[in-house]
Every structure is written in structure tokens, then in C-alpha cells.
Amino acid sequence: MEVDEPVGLPKLSRVAVCGGTHGDELSGVYLVREQLKQSKRKEADHEEPTPVLMVLSNPRATQQCRRYVDTDLNRCFTRSVLDGPTSDTDPYEIIRAKELNAMLGPKGSRGAVDLICDLHNTTANMDLCFIAYSDCDWISLHIFKHLQRQMPDTPMRFIHLDVSNKESYSLDSVGKHGFAMEIGPQPHGVVRSNIYATMKVGVQHMLDWIRHFNSGSVFDGGFVDVYTVVKNIDYPRDGETHNITAAIYPSLQDRDFCLLHPGDPLFQTFSGETLRYKGREPLYPFFINECAYYEKGIALSLARKKSVMIPAIRMQTDTEERACDWSFTSEEEE
Amino acid sequence: MEVDEPVGLPKLSRVAVCGGTHGDELSGVYLVREQLKQSKRKEADHEEPTPVLMVLSNPRATQQCRRYVDTDLNRCFTRSVLDGPTSDTDPYEIIRAKELNAMLGPKGSRGAVDLICDLHNTTANMDLCFIAYSDCDWISLHIFKHLQRQMPDTPMRFIHLDVSNKESYSLDSVGKHGFAMEIGPQPHGVVRSNIYATMKVGVQHMLDWIRHFNSGSVFDGGFVDVYTVVKNIDYPRDGETHNITAAIYPSLQDRDFCLLHPGDPLFQTFSGETLRYKGREPLYPFFINECAYYEKGIALSLARKKSVMIPAIRMQTDTEERACDWSFTSEEEE
Numbered sequence: 001m002e003v004d005e006p007v008g009l010p011k012l013s014r015v016a017v018c019g020g021t022h023g024d025e026l027s028g029v030y031l032v033r034e035q036l037k038q039s040k041r042k043e044a045d046h047e048e049p050t051p052v053l054m055v056l057s058n059p060r061a062t063q064q065c066r067r068y069v070d071t072d073l074n075r076c077f078t079r080s081v082l083d084g085p086t087s088d089t090d091p092y093e094i095i096r097a098k099e100l101n102a103m104l105g106p107k108g109s110r111g112a113v114d115l116i117c118d119l120h121n122t123t124a125n126m127d128l129c130f131i132a133y134s135d136c137d138w139i140s141l142h143i144f145k146h147l148q149r150q151m152p153d154t155p156m157r158f159i160h161l162d163v164s165n166k167e168s169y170s171l172d173s174v175g176k177h178g179f180a181m182e183i184g185p186q187p188h189g190v191v192r193s194n195i196y197a198t199m200k201v202g203v204q205h206m207l208d209w210i211r212h213f214n215s216g217s218v219f220d221g222g223f224v225d226v227y228t229v230v231k232n233i234d235y236p237r238d239g240e241t242h243n244i245t246a247a248i249y250p251s252l253q254d255r256d257f258c259l260l261h262p263g264d265p266l267f268q269t270f271s272g273e274t275l276r277y278k279g280r281e282p283l284y285p286f287f288i289n290e291c292a293y294y295e296k297g298i299a300l301s302l303a304r305k306k307s308v309m310i311p312a313i314r315m316q317t318d319t320e321e322r323a324c325d326w327s328f329t330s331e332e333e334e
Numbered sequence: 335m336e337v338d339e340p341v342g343l344p345k346l347s348r349v350a351v352c353g354g355t356h357g358d359e360l361s362g363v364y365l366v367r368e369q370l371k372q373s374k375r376k377e378a379d380h381e382e383p384t385p386v387l388m389v390l391s392n393p394r395a396t397q398q399c400r401r402y403v404d405t406d407l408n409r410c411f412t413r414s415v416l417d418g419p420t421s422d423t424d425p426y427e428i429i430r431a432k433e434l435n436a437m438l439g440p441k442g443s444r445g446a447v448d449l450i451c452d453l454h455n456t457t458a459n460m461d462l463c464f465i466a467y468s469d470c471d472w473i474s475l476h477i478f479k480h481l482q483r484q485m486p487d488t489p490m491r492f493i494h495l496d497v498s499n500k501e502s503y504s505l506d507s508v509g510k511h512g513f514a515m516e517i518g519p520q521p522h523g524v525v526r527s528n529i530y531a532t533m534k535v536g537v538q539h540m541l542d543w544i545r546h547f548n549s550g551s552v553f554d555g556g557f558v559d560v561y562t563v564v565k566n567i568d569y570p571r572d573g574e575t576h577n578i579t580a581a582i583y584p585s586l587q588d589r590d591f592c593l594l595h596p597g598d599p600l601f602q603t604f605s606g607e608t609l610r611y612k613g614r615e616p617l618y619p620f621f622i623n624e625c626a627y628y629e630k631g632i633a634l635s636l637a638r639k640k641s642v643m644i645p646a647i648r649m650q651t652d653t654e655e656r657a658c659d660w661s662f663t664s665e666e667e668e
């Protein structure tokens with residue numbers, strides 16, 4: 001292969017867009033509902049259906065406008081949970097995770113859908129983020145680069161969770177490729193027109209890119225900034241009650257992706273004291289004051305930024321015998 | 335009485351500040367917790383205790399970080415609920431409302447505390463608001479005027495719910511005087527330092543004013559703008575599923591208290607259509623896109639603004655036999 005020869009990658013035939021994985025993150029809920037309504041209308045009018053699977057992931061939590069009913073669905077897609085024994089007394093989300101894995105996976109198998117885009121909202125001021133388990137999945141990175149170019153007024157970041165495929169826990173890990181599309185700030189349980197519109201446009205550009213890819217277009221290589229998560233920081237808490245004793249410092253609030261330096265103010269206690277960042281290395285904060293992470297013990301996450309070179313790509317032709325860029329172990333074969 | 339003679343009003347001996355009436359509105363929760371902690375410390379140090387009753391209104395909902403467990407506590411303080419029969423199967427908040435009424439009331443009786451300030455947050459961009467059932471309660475209006483003067487950088491409005499004392503439903507209606515102090519925008523389940531600080535300063539100025547009043551200071555009269563609620567508007571909804579089919583229009587979002595004119599855009603449907611305000615009268619919108627009101631069928635409230643003249647006041651002396659400015663029916667006497 002010559003240096004400038006585009007990398008050939010398999011066609012993305014089956015694509016799923018999921019909303020309501022967290023039932024109170026409403027942009028995805030209303031986006032999926034609207035698309036399902038349009039599909040119904042198209043079907044009634046005998047029009048060509050949209051070739052994308054739209055999924056409302058957690059209908060019971062969505063009905064109650066809560067993140068989850070029994071347990072966080074988006075932590076249930078690990079190998080151990082999906083392969084674990086099934087019981088009538090399983091929490092609702094464990095049952096639902098296995099259903100979704102049967103529908104969109106099985107995770108890690110040849111039968112899994114080619115790509116899952118899972119729609120999320122955050123109360124943090126993060127604009128539009130892709131969150132993925134790989135920093136070398138050329139498909140996700142190329143889609144991200146495409147959105148960056150098409151939506152120049154929307155700040156956009158690519159977050160990399162450095163977790164093995166076995167330990168990966170979120171719905172998007174069930175597809176051959178996948179990422180969460182996370183947009184904020186928006187309070188959970190609220191839908192804001194601007195956030196909804198950004199998500200809708202982002203999904204449209206993603207589907208456009210996939211259509212072009214599947215029709216044989218060649219995409220130039222280039223560079224993408226990737227934020228790899230280094231660690232999480234919890235709120236200061238009362239030793240006895242475990243209640244938080246401080247809030248995010250005013251000058252840090254809403255400053256997601258602005259470099260945090262050693263000694264910078266981090267928290268303001270409820271009695272007025274300032275607590276500072278004691279790390280040795282400047283890092284990029286994000287998920288600052290995300291509502292759903294109080295219970296997970298995360299006040300903010302910190303990441304290191306690097307520039308990743310991505311190659312030119314195109315869809316591989318039928319005659320190419322090049323193996324897929326993912327591998328299967330024999331027991332995962334269907 | 336001469337025109338300029340200050341109106342004499344009874345001393346405010348017993349004052350309650352309540353937080354966590356809605357368990358996920360966190361500024362009040364952490365403010366009350368912090369004050370209770372300070373009181374404990376003062377007690378241990380044999381210092382003079384703060385002469386204010388600090389109350390965590392809905393501990394069970396606060397524990398779960400939810401608005402309520404069974405039903406909205408802040409709709410339970412009507413005569414019919416408080417005087418209704420008691421049963422073991424009553425929703426938790428009904429039981430708790432009766433406990434709070436016994437502690438701070440009984441509502442409408444001479445035994446009730448003199449003033450209740452109930453702390454709330456909203457996801458709407460409302461800055462600091464007082465919400466009260468009267469537009470001629472000189473105590474609440476004077477406290478409001480004091481805060482306006484002391485906190486010139488904080489936009490502040492006085493909202494009047496035109497509901498009879500019998501029908502009044504919120505915790506603050508249990509005191510002889512009372513109001514909700516509502517501050518936003520803040521997502522429910524989140525605490526933001528700036529909102530917490532505004533609430534803390536607001537409460538401090540209120541308590542300062544009460545101390546001055548109780549020590550005999552005379553307060554000049556003047557004018558206060560009062561927003562009287564005229565009506566609420568619901569989201570457009572699907573006839574079958576009752577799901578909302580539109581979000582607040584982008585140009586209206588966060589524009590609480592900016593006059594809405596007939597024909598102005600109100601909603602944007604999820605398919606992209608614009609729906610306009612069909613009222614005949616320009617009115618002031620507020621509680622625009624409040625998270626907790628989706629289930630109540632309120633997308634926004636609309637108010638008429640008027641200027642209310644308030645008289646000069648001072649505490650009435652022991653020798654003054656002037657009757658209180660509230661009345662009691664015989665069956666409400668203790």
C-alpha cells in the first residue's frame with residue numbers, strides 16, 4: 001500500500017441512532033420520536049423509508065422522565081452483565097440491556113450493527129462532544145471531522161475513554177463502531193430549541209457522511225484533537241453524611257475545556273472557603289457540575305489533549321479481501 | 335392618622351426559613367444544612383443561637399434528590415388538605431404537610447409563625463423573585479424593596495398569585511406573612527455557586543431587615559412593581575400520547591419578564607414549524623420552560639405589571655391596640 005492510498009473500510013450498511021438511553025435527556029427522546037413519526041408518515045405515503053434504525057432505548061425511564069428506573073442503563077453493556085445469568089428479579093435496565101444487545105448486537109459479533117450513535121445531554125457547558133472508546137476508529141473520527149467542517153459555529157470535541165472493549169459499558173459499545181453524541185448545557189427534564197436543533201443538524205450531517213461513504217467517496221486524512229480522560233475529581237464531602245460540602249468554584253463553572261492549572265480554584269465550600277486544584281499537570285476539565293454525576297462521585301473529569309493523525313479512507317470494494325479492522329474470538333461467533 | 339404617619343405592624347418574633355420543600359432544588363437544601371451546622375457549632379461553643387427556625391421541609395425527597403416522593407408537597411397546604419381526615423395510607427407529602435402545619439402554623443391561626451421564607455430554584459432565567467399571595471402585605475413588599483436596594487446587581491421581581499387564603503397551597507401560606515424566594519436559572523439536582531451565593535445574601539438581607547424592624551426602625555414608603563399572574567400556557571401536545579410536540583421558541587427562551595406581544599413566536603415544533611402568541615394583550619412571560627411544570631401543563635406563565643404604593647411602616651408598640659392586619663375566624667382560634 002502506498003502512503004497516500006486511502007484505507008479501505010467495510011460498508012456501513014446498518015446504522016442505529018438511539019435516544020432516551022437516559023430517560024430525562026430530552027433532545028434525543030424528542031428527536032427519535034419525531035423521526036419515528038416521519039417514518040410512519042412515509043410508510044403510509046409509500047415513500048422510501050429512512051435506512052436508519054431509530055431506537056428509544058429506555059422507554060420506561062422516558063415515560064417517567066427519569067435517568068433510569070432501577071439502575072443506569074448506560075453502564076449495563078459490559079461483557080459480564082450481557083453474558084450474566086438472567087433472572088425474573090433482574091433490574092429493569094439489565095433486562096432492557098440484553099434486549100438491546102439482541103437487537104443491535106450481539107456486542108463484539110459479526111451480527112452487530114455497523115454503527116451506533118447514542119444521543120445524550122449534559123447540564124455541563126460542553127457544546128457538542130463525541131465520546132468513544134477508541135482514538136483510532138477512523139470511521140468515528142472521520143464523522144467527527146465532517147461535523148466540525150459542516151458546523152463551524154458549534155464548538156466540538158472528541159473525548160476518548162481509555163477502557164478496553166471488554167470493560168466498555170455504554171450502549172454505543174454494542175455496535176462495530178459507535179459513539180455517544182453529548183450536547184449541553186441543558187437541564188435534564190427540559191428541552192431547549194437550540195440544543196435540539198444542534199443535535200438534529202449533527203445527526204443529519206452524520207447520516208449524510210455515511211451515505212457518501214457508502215456510495216464510494218474518498219475522504220481526505222488530517223488531524224483531530226482528542227481529549228483522553230485521565231481522572232475524575234469528586235466533590236468534597238462530609239465524612240459522616242457523605243453530603244457534598246462545596247460547589248464548583250464560580251470561575252470554573254461553565255468553563256469546560258478551558259485548561260485547569262495547578263493552584264487554580266476548584267471548589268467553594270458552602271461556608272465560603274476556596275479549595276484549589278492540587279494536581280501537578282495542567283489538564284482539560286469537562287463534565288463540570290453534571291447533574292447525574294453527583295451520585296457517581298464525579299464533580300468534573302480531566303483530560304489530556306493530543307492531536308491524532310487520521311488516514312484518508314474509502315469504502316472497501318467487494319473484491320478486496322482485506323479483513324475487517326475488528327476481530328472476533330471464536331466463542332463470540334454466532 | 336396623618337398621611338405620613340408610618341403604619342404600625344406587629345413584631346416579627348418567630349421567623350422560619352425553609353429549604354428542600356422540593357428535594358431537588360439544591361440552593362435551599364444546602365443553605366439550610368449549612369445554617370443548621372453553624373447553629374450546632376454555636377450551641378457547642380455556647381454562643382447565642384440564631385433566632386430563626388431553619389427547616390428542611392421534605393427530607394425524604396431531599397434524600398432521593400427528587401422534587402417529591404408521592405405528590406408535590408408545595409401544593410398540599412390548602413385548607414381542605416390540612417383539615418382533611420388522616421389515614422395510614424396517605425401519601426408521604428400529605429403527612430409531612432400536616433407535620434409542618436403543626437410546627438409552623440396552624441395556618442390562619444394566632445399560633446402561626448410570623449413569617450415563612452421558602453427557598454426555591456427554577457430552571458427558568460428568572461433571577462431572584464418573591465412569589466406571594468398578596469399584593470398588599472406591607473411586610474413582604476418592604477423586605478422585597480430592601481433587597482432591591484441592597485442587591486442592585488441582581489434583577490428582582492415580585493410575583494403575585496391572585497388566589498384566596500383558603501385556596502393558597504404553598505408552604506409559605508402557613509405563616510402570618512410569607513413568600514417563596516425563587517432563584518434561577520439552575521438545573522434541578524445541581525448546585526451552582528453563583529445561585530447559592532445570591533440566595534445566601536438575599537436571606538441575610540431579609541434577616542437584617544427583620545432585626546431592624548423589630549428594634550423599632552421606621553421604613554419609608556414607596557413603590558414596588560408587582561407582576562400579577564393572568565394565565566398559564568401549556569405546550570402543544572399530541573392528542574393521543576399527550577407528549578409535547580414543540581419546545582419554547584429560541585428567541586423566547588431565557589427572556590423571562592421581557593414583554594410578549596400578540597403575534598410573537600412562542601413555540602417551535604419538533605418538525606420546525608413556528609407557533610405564535612395569540613393573546614390580545616402584551617403580557618410578561620416567566621417560568622419559561624421550567625422543568626417541573628411540564629407535568630403540570632405549564633410552558634410559561636403570563637403576568638400583568640402594576641406599580642403598588644406601599645406606606646411607611648414601623649413596628650407597633652405594646653401600648654398600641656391596633657388590631658393585627660389579618661383576621662381569624664372563631665373555629666381557627668386555638
